[in-house]
Amino acid sequence: MKFFRCLCLIGLFIFLNSQIIQALTRQSLVLATSTESSLPALTVQEARKLFLGMQIQKAGAHPVPLLNISDPLIFEVFLQNVAFMSASVYENQSLSVVFRLGGKRPERFDDLKTLVAALQQNPGTVTFLWENQVRENEGIKTVNVLWQGSLE
Numbered sequence: 687m688k689f690f691r692c693l694c695l696i697g698l699f700i701f702l703n704s705q706i707i708q709a710l711t712r713q714s715l716v717l718a719t720s721t722e723s724s725l726p727a728l729t730v731q732e733a734r735k736l737f738l739g740m741q742i743q744k745a746g747a748h749p750v751p752l753l754n755i756s757d758p759l760i761f762e763v764f765l766q767n768v769a770f771m772s773a774s775v776y777e778n779q780s781l782s783v784v785f786r787l788g789g790k791r792p793e794r795f796d797d798l799k800t801l802v803a804a805l806q807q808n809p810g811t812v813t814f815l816w817e818n819q820v821r822e823n824e825g826i827k828t829v830n831v832l833w834q835g836s837l838e
Contacts, residue, residue, distance in 0.1 A: 714817035715763055715833040718826050723809040725749055727830035734768055736812070738776075739783040739791050751792040752813040754801055759837070764814050767833040802826060 717733055719725050726745045728736065736742050736751045755761050761773075769776050780791050795801035798819070805811055806825035820828050 712834065712836055713763075714831050715760065715767065715814055716817050716820060716831050717812055717829040718805060718815045718820050719749075719812045719829050720805050720807075720809040721825055721827045723747075723811075723827075725810060725812065725829055728812070730768055730832055733812075733814075733832055734770070737764075737769065737780075737792055737814075739780045739789050740787060741789055747810060750808070750811045752801060752804055752811050753792040753794045754798075754813045754815065755794050755796050756798040756801060760814065760816060763833060763837075767835075768814070 717728060725747050728742075728744060728749065732742055732744065736749060737753065741748065754764070765771060765773055765776055771779065783789070784791055793804075795804065795813070801813060802823045802825075805813060812829060814832060815826075817828065817831070820826055
């Protein structure tokens with residue numbers, strides 16, 4: 687009986703540790719904007735179109751995308767789980783949209799502080815960030831979650 691109880695406790699310990707590790711490696715990619723913005727939530731499809739260079743209108747607002755390339759991992763997660771394409775295909779598609787439909791490609795930011803400052807100063811602009819990056823920066827808020835998962 688003691689042996690069985692010991693095995694159960696070891697199994698419970700291993701299970702709880704795996705749950706904690708999984709929770710720690712879980713990330714959320716969110717769409718973020720200025721706290722001054724009244725932009726409604728955008729679907730993943732609307733965000734995809736927006737970041738490809740298409741103009742969209744939602745509840746009277748015309749969101750302006752800011753492309754976050756400050757971290758290769760966040761950009762890769764965006765490409766795989768929101769845009770559903772590789773970096774080269776994304777570049778080609780965004781150029782194609784601009785040539786076919788007019789407009790312009792999203793402004794690119796390779797520095798997180800500059801990106802956050804642009805969001806804060808320009809209500810109506812949106813970008814994708816990790817959820818914890820939104821919490822760590824004042825003046826910006828989450829519009830909605832684009833992707834949640836483990837980065838394994």
